[in-house]
Amino acid sequence: MKGVSLSTKFFFLSSAFAIFFTTEAVIKIPGNETVSAVLMFGDSIVDTGNNNDLNTIAKCNFLPYGREFKGGMPTGRFSNGKVPSDFLVEDLGVKEFLPAYRDPTLQPKDFLTGVSFASGGAGYDHLTSTTASAISLSEQIQDFKKYIGKLKGMVGEERTNFILAKCVTFSVASSNDITNTYFISGIRKLNYDFPSYTDYLVESASNFVKELYGLGIRRIGVFSAPPLGCLPSQKTLNGYSGKGCVNYLNEASKLFNAKLSAEMGCLNNNLPHARVVYIDVYNPLLNIVQDPKKYGLEIANKGCCGTGIFEVSILCNQLDPGTCADDSKYVFFDSYHPTERTYKIIVSQLLQKYIKSFL
Template identity: 50%
Template sequence: MMFLPQSRALFTLFPSCKCNGRSSRTITFSVFLGLFLYCCVENEAALVLPNNETIPAVFVFGDSIVDPGNNNNLLTIAKGNFLPYGRDFKYGPTGRFSNGRVPSDFIAEEFGVKDLVPAYLDPKLTIQDLLTGVSFASGAAGYDPITNQLANVISLPGQLDLFKESITKIKSAVGEEKAATIISKAIYIVVCGSNDVANTYFATPIRRPHYDFNSYTDFAASYAQQFLQELYGLGARRIGLLGLPPIGCVPSQRTIGGGKNRDCYDHENELARLFNDKLSGVVESLKATYNLPDTKIIFLDIYYPLLSLIENGAKYGFKVFNKGCCGTGLLEASIFCNPLSIPLSCPDASIYVFWDGYHPSEKAYSILVPTIINMHVSEFF
């Protein structure tokens, strides 16, 4: 049901995409997404923004999926600033939880801003870096306040504080008027929620005895709504909220809850889907509240595109979908994917959907991000 409106958007954006000589309009939707992904990767078409718009900056909030190194100097186990992280990245291990680039980098590239989105807390950050966008994201963060406390990372309210600080710096550099233009015309991406499911609800007894699936997702989504309202209050007008992935299908969660065959952990996926329903509802509520021409708040679905990649990976050159490249690929992530993991790690991460036990590979991101942005680009304008 969630796919139907998206399919119409895809047909509008890519009316003549052909695969193997067949028009995508003649293909049933059960295979459409996979074929669309294939077409986009093969054609590598540049993103054309409506009305020849120019995006001045991309600002990013959330967790390890889009953290390029803000956790590097925190007292936390949620770090990736050592090998084999960054082994396929030209700058080496910067703190990105990947073998290469992460979604925030691909998003900025898709919108024509720049190739890499640096960490706001990078000591080498320049004012030009800041003017074109940074990431405030912190690996292992969540909407649930306890999620951040468990990992000792920067909460979403803490990330907003950093954004407020950055606004002051931008105003000092370019003046009030130019700063207002940058802030209002920028793209804002929020990526969060997976750690609430895997690390807080299922991995600890803190919330589960007091909340069922429905009440917990209501509880966590209320914090998402509060965050988005405050972000809007600071001047953000083009906001993309990324939903949760099929977290039960990532390698570590298969190992933990997938039984002897390491199938997807169905209970986690069920909670993730319900969480996505609540987040989508938050977006619809805010759109109704801020019903202004210059305000665009969009829910971006990652659940089904990533699931399609896992289930149809061979179409894009993937050979392994249930293990990560790092170490044994069964559990390792963060500090457990470290230099000692190098001898056991795969030689070619590009044939793996997942880089480590929790995070997709750069190759997977390079397919997923352009697909998702293309599906929704017109909604930002």
């Protein structure tokens, strides 16, 4: 490429990488729109290994986590296999998996098509991340700024701005805030009743979206809280068994979700050229829990790992002889996180419903 500028060479290089590592999209994007990359922020639902080298109990880079992942190796994903981050890039035709930004083996090509900044244990409330020794959302923003700098060094400012404007970014948080920081530890009950705490969380989520927008992001999906009262760990802590869910926790999720949906709609209307999309995961997961057989699943009241009623993170390990042999029947892998199969079902539904909202 004699006589071609360095920035132009990087443009061709980035295009070649993008073509080579693109998979066939399951979800067809209308018109001539493209998704250049996927960026993920938030908690353990979309963490693909950022916690591996942290001094925290919120990690899972050991078996049986990852036993269904490529090669049967644990990677730091809080499931038996792929997590939503992976299905999102796969179904959009971007690449096969979404790597963790803090993965020491991260390749330069991955900067072009996206990474996950998420950290297990994080939340919109800074106390949530501090308590779990997780990478807070403010620290995830700092990592993102470093990512932007590295991207500019690779492909130049113009191409970087294009990638940021055309990527789809997701924020997945609030579960740890509601369950751990408010109801279990009670730390925030000293200063807030729950309605006012949800106001605080929504304001934090709104500020986070505005920060992303200020850094050049234009397509932002914000996940709702799930039906927290249906998580096996929360049922155990509240003395529930069988098929029912903990009503007050589900109502807590719904209150937060109603406020979050309204705020994201407001941002969508007021941030120029932005597509801010509230994404309901509450009802898709609730539907699966209430009628697992409809989705080819069988067991929704406990996870596959150990007894399935309290094991999560370091308590879910290969030393426990009770872990199920066939996790394809389960809605949850551990007491807090769904199985790969459940994630696949939910992500497929979400993309079908919301993809046009980003365009």
